[in-house]
Amino acid sequence: MSKSGTKVLNALERVGGFASAQELHLVLKRNQESIGLTTVYRALQTLVADKSVDLLRREDGEAIYRLCGDAHHHHLVCKNCGKTVEIEGGVIEKWAQKSGDEHGFRDIGHTAEIFGICSDC
Amino acid sequence: MSKSGTKVLNALERVGGFASAQELHLVLKRNQESIGLTTVYRALQTLVADKSVDLLRREDGEAIYRLCGDAHHHHLVCKNCGKTVEIEGGVIEKWAQKSGDEHGFRDIGHTAEIFGICSDC
DNA sequence: TTTGAAAATGACAACCATTTCCATTTCTGC
DNA sequence: GCAGAAATGGAAATGGTTGTCATTTTCAAA
Numbered sequence: 001m002s003k004s005g006t007k008v009l010n011a012l013e014r015v016g017g018f019a020s021a022q023e024l025h026l027v028l029k030r031n032q033e034s035i036g037l038t039t040v041y042r043a044l045q046t047l048v049a050d051k052s053v054d055l056l057r058r059e060d061g062e063a064i065y066r067l068c069g070d071a072h073h074h075h076l077v078c079k080n081c082g083k084t085v086e087i088e089g090g091v092i093e094k095w096a097q098k099s100g101d102e103h104g105f106r107d108i109g110h111t112a113e114i115f116g117i118c119s120d121c
Numbered sequence: 122m123s124k125s126g127t128k129v130l131n132a133l134e135r136v137g138g139f140a141s142a143q144e145l146h147l148v149l150k151r152n153q154e155s156i157g158l159t160t161v162y163r164a165l166q167t168l169v170a171d172k173s174v175d176l177l178r179r180e181d182g183e184a185i186y187r188l189c190g191d192a193h194h195h196h197l198v199c200k201n202c203g204k205t206v207e208i209e210g211g212v213i214e215k216w217a218q219k220s221g222d223e224h225g226f227r228d229i230g231h232t233a234e235i236f237g238i239c240s241d242c
Numbered sequence: 243t244t245t246g247a248a249a250a251t252g253a254c255a256a257c258c259a260t261t262t263c264c265a266t267t268t269c270t271g272c
Numbered sequence: 273g274c275a276g277a278a279a280t281g282g283a284a285a286t287g288g289t290t291g292t293c294a295t296t297t298t299c300a301a302a
Binding site: 057061062063076078079085087089091092095096099100103104105106107108109110111112113114115116117118119 | 178180182183184197199206208210212213216217220221224225226227228229230231232233234235236237238239240
């Protein structure tokens with residue numbers, strides 16, 4: 001793990017939720033951590049590839065990131081306030097595997113997100 | 122409904138699925154329909170506000186649109202050659218709705234894609 | 243310790259979807 | 273036909289994200 005990767009992870013822990021790359025960059029700057037915006041983006045790309053961090057999208061298309069546990073799960077996200085609930089997705093795993101099998105695909109993976117408006121909004 | 126709104130709706134029908142604003146603009150140009158990109162964007166904004174069209178996001182953040190009431194389906198995509206199969210997703214609809222309900226969310230929507238390697242690759 | 247190649251870094255420029263601006267054209271009611 | 277409102281579209285601006293490339297750091301081998 002590069003020095004920057006660690007810094008970005010720490011920043012993500014500190015904000016404790018979603019943050020865009022630009023927001024993380026600001027947090028780090030405020031904390032006297034010298035780091036370039038480009039490096040933040042690169043560190044995030046690596047972390048996402050390593051599955052240490054989740055990548056989602058705000059409604060306006062901006063990428064937002066957050067720490068993610070190891071277990072494969074899905075998210076229910078409020079389109080308004082960003083509140084997030086982790087959802088068990090066994091049904092989806094089976095559906096993806098079955099659909100892939102039926103069409104002769106192998107190395108099946110999938111993505112799935114649910115969004116809506118939460119009870120507080 | 123403005124003239125442009127009609128053209129954009131027709132284009133959406135013609136492509137029969139998801140399309141980005143830029144793709145729709147291309148489709149219209151190819152069909153000898155003179156229309157500006159700006160106008161396509163404006164028409165889409167209006168159609169989304171009217172709930173005639175759904176707005177979703179590609180993985181890269183680009184906005185994609187589809188007619189409301191279109192049969193909602195999902196895609197099985199080959200990571201290697203791009204071959205795509207349309208998948209029925211009733212299971213997912215129910216899963217998304219149920220998960221949303223359980224946590225008090227309303228206006229539930231979802232995205233789901235399956236990817237893998239097809240039999241030809 | 244020195245060295246040299248590979249990886250990491252960051253300022254800056256490039257990219258591209260989307261929006262804003264504004265001048266021109268088209269529509270609508272009178 | 274006329275005036276005002278709405279629609280249109282080309283050009284420029286915006287803003288998140290990625291590419292470029294020269295410089296710095298890391299680190300293992302000599």
